[in-house]
Amino acid sequence: MSILYDEGQQAIATESRRALEARVSKDELLPLLQTQGVYHQPFWATAKEQGWTALALPEAYGGLALGLIELGLIAHQAGRTLSGAPFLTSSFGAAKAIELYGSDEQKARWLPDLASGETIGAIAFAAGPDPLPAEPTVTLTGDRLTGIAGAVSGGLFADVAVVLASGPSLVLVDLSGVERAAIDSFDNSRCIADLSFADTPAETLATGDAARAAALHILALQAVVTAHEQTGGAEALMEVARTYAVTRKAFGQPIGAFQSIKHRIAELYGLVELARANCIHAASREGQADFITAAAAARLSATEAYDTAARDCVQIHGGIGVTWEIGLHLHMRRARSLALEQGSSFFWEDVLVDRLAGDEA
Amino acid sequence: MSDLEAWRAKAVAWCESMVPTFGKAARKGLSVEDDLALGRRYQKAKFDAGFAGINWPTDLGGQGLGHIEKITFEAEEMKHGFPNVYFGISLGMPVPVLMQFGPDRDFVKERVLKALQGEEIWCQLFSEPSGGTDLAGLRTRAETDGNGWKINGQKVWTSWAQYSDYGVIVVRTDPTVAKHKGLTYFWVDMKAPGVTVRPIKLAGGDSHVNEVFFDDVKISDDHRMSPVGGGFAVALATLMIERYVATDSAGFGPHLDLFVDLAKEVRLNGKPAIEDGRIRQQIARNYAMRAGLDSINVRARRMMEAGMTPGPEGSLNKLVAVRSRQKLSELALDLQGAGGFAFDEHASPKDDWASSWINAPTGRIAGGSDETLLNTIAERILGLPQDHRPDKGIPFNQIPA
Ligand SMILES: Cc1cc2nc3c(=O)[nH]c(=O)nc-3n(C[C@H](O)[C@H](O)[C@H](O)COP(=O)(O)OP(=O)(O)OC[C@H]3O[C@@H](n4cnc5c(N)ncnc54)[C@H](O)[C@@H]3O)c2cc1C
Numbered sequence: 001m002s003i004l005y006d007e008g009q010q011a012i013a014t015e016s017r018r019a020l021e022a023r024v025s026k027d028e029l030l031p032l033l034q035t036q037g038v039y040h041q042p043f044w045a046t047a048k049e050q051g052w053t054a055l056a057l058p059e060a061y062g063g064l065a066l067g068l069i070e071l072g073l074i075a076h077q078a079g080r081t082l083s084g085a086p087f088l089t090s091s092f093g094a095a096k097a098i099e100l101y102g103s104d105e106q107k108a109r110w111l112p113d114l115a116s117g118e119t120i121g122a123i124a125f126a127a128g129p130d131p132l133p134a135e136p137t138v139t140l141t142g143d144r145l146t147g148i149a150g151a152v153s154g155g156l157f158a159d160v161a162v163v164l165a166s167g168p169s170l171v172l173v174d175l176s177g178v179e180r181a182a183i184d185s186f187d188n189s190r191c192i193a194d195l196s197f198a199d200t201p202a203e204t205l206a207t208g209d210a211a212r213a214a215a216l217h218i219l220a221l222q223a224v225v226t227a228h229e230q231t232g233g234a235e236a237l238m239e240v241a242r243t244y245a246v247t248r249k250a251f252g253q254p255i256g257a258f259q260s261i262k263h264r265i266a267e268l269y270g271l272v273e274l275a276r277a278n279c280i281h282a283a284s285r286e287g288q289a290d291f292i293t294a295a296a297a298a299r300l301s302a303t304e305a306y307d308t309a310a311r312d313c314v315q316i317h318g319g320i321g322v323t324w325e326i327g328l329h330l331h332m333r334r335a336r337s338l339a340l341e342q343g344s345s346f347f348w349e350d351v352l353v354d355r356l357a358g359d360e361a
Numbered sequence: 362m363s364d365l366e367a368w369r370a371k372a373v374a375w376c377e378s379m380v381p382t383f384g385k386a387a388r389k390g391l392s393v394e395d396d397l398a399l400g401r402r403y404q405k406a407k408f409d410a411g412f413a414g415i416n417w418p419t420d421l422g423g424q425g426l427g428h429i430e431k432i433t434f435e436a437e438e439m440k441h442g443f444p445n446v447y448f449g450i451s452l453g454m455p456v457p458v459l460m461q462f463g464p465d466r467d468f469v470k471e472r473v474l475k476a477l478q479g480e481e482i483w484c485q486l487f488s489e490p491s492g493g494t495d496l497a498g499l500r501t502r503a504e505t506d507g508n509g510w511k512i513n514g515q516k517v518w519t520s521w522a523q524y525s526d527y528g529v530i531v532v533r534t535d536p537t538v539a540k541h542k543g544l545t546y547f548w549v550d551m552k553a554p555g556v557t558v559r560p561i562k563l564a565g566g567d568s569h570v571n572e573v574f575f576d577d578v579k580i581s582d583d584h585r586m587s588p589v590g591g592g593f594a595v596a597l598a599t600l601m602i603e604r605y606v607a608t609d610s611a612g613f614g615p616h617l618d619l620f621v622d623l624a625k626e627v628r629l630n631g632k633p634a635i636e637d638g639r640i641r642q643q644i645a646r647n648y649a650m651r652a653g654l655d656s657i658n659v660r661a662r663r664m665m666e667a668g669m670t671p672g673p674e675g676s677l678n679k680l681v682a683v684r685s686r687q688k689l690s691e692l693a694l695d696l697q698g699a700g701g702f703a704f705d706e707h708a709s710p711k712d713d714w715a716s717s718w719i720n721a722p723t724g725r726i727a728g729g730s731d732e733t734l735l736n737t738i739a740e741r742i743l744g745l746p747q748d749h750r751p752d753k754g755i756p757f758n759q760i761p762a
Contacts (some may be wrong), residue, residue, distance in 0.1 A: 003656065003659060003660050003663065004660060004663050004664065004667065021491070072462060074509040097521075110471030159630060181570045195539040201676050223522070242743050242744070242745065245745060246744070246745060248747065253749065254746045254747065255738075256745040256746050257745075257748060257749060259732070259735075259748065262735070262736070262739040262740075262743075262745045262746070263732070263736075263739065265734040265739060265745060266735040266736075266738040266739040266742075266743065266745075267735070269738055269739075269743060270677045270680065270681055270738070270744065271659065272651070273677060274649070274654065274657070274675040274677070274681070275648060275653065275655070277652075277653040277656035277657045277660065278649060278653045278656060279650055279672070280656065280660070281659075283654065291675060294652070296645070296649075297649040297652040297653070298543070298649075300645060300646065300649040301649040301650070301653055304646075304649075346638075348640055349642050349644075349645035349646075350641060350645075351651070352644075352648060353621075353635070353641040353644050353645050354647060356617070357621055357624075357625060357635050
């Protein structure tokens with residue numbers, strides 16, 4: 001598969017950028033941080049209107065039958081503007097799980113509404129620091145689920161979740177009756193919640209080794225979307241840093257003339273371009289044997305790019321960089337929440353090295 | 362099969378057929394002189410097979426193909442460790458510049474053909490003891506002498522000068538104007554009276570770079586390849602010619618597979634090193650970095666195939682890859698502990714960690730230091746301000762030394 005974007009793909013990038021820049025502003029995002037349980041409605045409304053939720057789903061269920069490449073382009077733009085809701089990734093992950101591992105009945109029941117964005121999906125695999133635990137905290141007995149799925153991104157508003165439960169088994173759960181407790185986070189717009197299952201009906205998608213493999217695959221798909229979002233965030237920060245470095249003056253010259261500043265921005269350029277290259281490559285490997293390897297590389301370089309860009313951009317701004325108002329901390333927070341959401345770098349390093357050493361589990 | 366795939370298949374087949382005669386095993390244990398002689402034969406074979414001067418004009422002995430064919434061939438060629446290093450600079454910069462700017466076309470044609478067949482080698486005489494990064498700060502001078510010129514001064518770091526027949530050189534012809542306005546570009550006969558070449562032994566043990574002294578070296582004006590005082594532009598053109606040089610995400614050091622193999626063999630604290638988190642992290646980070654570069658390079662190739670111009674991100678290659686090669690090589694030695702001391706001066710930096718490590722610093726300096734590359738990215742790509750240059754606009758002879 002080609003790793004050059006075609007005209008249609010480039011149009012998606014331009015159009016989504018235009019739509020997002022018109023609809024998302026830092027002044028709307030800042031208040032979200034101080035309140036639990038609020039996401040940025042205009043972002044999600046835009047996503048639905050523009051068909052982003054339908055983009056990578058099959059036509060038979062109201063999708064647009066495009067793929068990870070196109071979704072990645074949008075996630076990149078969402079990352080640039082700091083999308084104020086986690087659902088682009090999590091609904092996509094849940095929908096893909098249903099598409100790949102669900103029955104015809106389950107697909108018919110959930111996919112059309114996930115495609116239109118009316119239904120919101122979530123993924124609940126993690127147990128504490130482990131994004132893919134060998135012993136999940138949620139117990140499956142028969143077709144009933146018990147226990148707490150902790151810190152589910154988007155969990156506060158999700159209608160349906162794909163859960164990794166004991167067995168291991170991958171199950172589909174209607175969340176309508178499920179109790180949720182919002183987590184007060186450094187990035188509240190992620191709408192993170194603990195989901196408490198108490199004898200909750202669940203439908204099995206996969207069991208045993210197949211469940212783990214399926215969960216890793218879903219996590220990798222989400223990681224590639226997230227990596228695009230991280231790269232977008234890093235790119236935006238690099239541009240902000242660059243602009244500030246040519247305008248702000250000290251000692252009679254722009255601070256960008258000091259090599260400790262300009263070289264830092266040049267290093268960011270390197271991190272952003274490596275992450276972008278890995279993202280494009282990973283998206284184009286969907287369905288291939290090396291997809292997980294490519295996803296891990298994308299994830300690692302994008303996390304490094306966004307975290308570094310967040311740190312350095314604040315530093316380059318000096319005092320103003322650490323104020324609430326200017327909002328660089330929005331990116332700092334987002335860089336960290338995205339770094340944790342689909343499994344930390346420790347996890348992806350292990351996945352990658354296992355594959356390179358030829359002994360993947 | 363596309364034309365390019367057909368070309369690649371042809372390149373693969375030819376390269377493989379050359380391995381017994383010119384591959385790593387055939388070169389093992391040869392002295393530099395013998396290896397160079399083998400290299401000349403290799404270059405001739407390459408020429409005869411139609412793989413020399415791939416993107417050069419046919420009337421000068423080239424193949425008249427595109428850049429994409431050239432890098433496709435080079436990517437295949439690089440896999441086998443053939444003795445082509447002696448011609449890298451010669452055919453990379455000086456000879457293409459001669460093709461472009463050489464005044465006497467018959468002379469040019471003769472030289473280009475000989476260089477392509479490995480009979481003659483050219484070197485590039487830019488750097489001087491007073492500075493390499495600051496190219497326009499050079500001090501070697503040429504004064505008019507009858508109808509021609511007389512060169513005095515010293516160059517340094519000149520790769521392969523000891524084996525070179527000719528060189529391209531930038532010298533100062535007018536010290537009373539701003540520094541980059543007083544330079545002129547010539548070619549010189551390296552065997553001319555007054556030229557002395559003295560090899561410099563490098564940290565890794567080899568001596569491919571040299572000091573070159575010019576004592577009243579007389580050249581006629583037909584050696585001039587730029588207007589008098591217009592040498593800086595030609596020097597920049599020289600540096601720009603190889604913009605998309607052959608790339609290697611391993612930084613011209615060992616492939617990451619070799620490190621993974623090592624980590625599987627070695628035990629750390631009683632366990633295979635591949636299970637150690639510190640080692641795993643380095644492998645993973647290196648892989649992600651190299652995969653990114655590979656992907657940038659593949660994309661650049663695809664763009665060229667499609668008739669587009671690749672983005673500037675190709676400039677990251679050397680900067681990022683060589684730094685990581687240096688650290689990974691240190692780590693590989695760490696892993697071997699006392700077993701890492703063994704050193705063979707002639708081992709290849711492509712598959713020997715000690716050789717890769719000791720030679721890595723040259724990669725961070727030659728062809729633009731890390732700092733220069735960062736400046737280029739910052740200034741040319743990102744539009745950040747130029748460094749403060751106190752010597753700007755001042756006549757060269759009034760710049761405080
Ligand atoms: C193996 C090898 C082969 C070479 N082959 C050739 C050849 O064939 N022909 C040839 O002409 N030259 C050759 N060179 C020379 C090479 O181009 C120079 O070494 C290089 O340009 C650096 O110049 P320098 O060594 O004088 O270092 P300097 O210019 O003195 O630099 C010293 C340090 O200062 C830094 N520095 C300098 N200016 C700046 C700045 N503006 N901002 C930030 N940092 C700065 C440099 O990055 C470096 O770290 C070769 C060098 C090596 C090592």
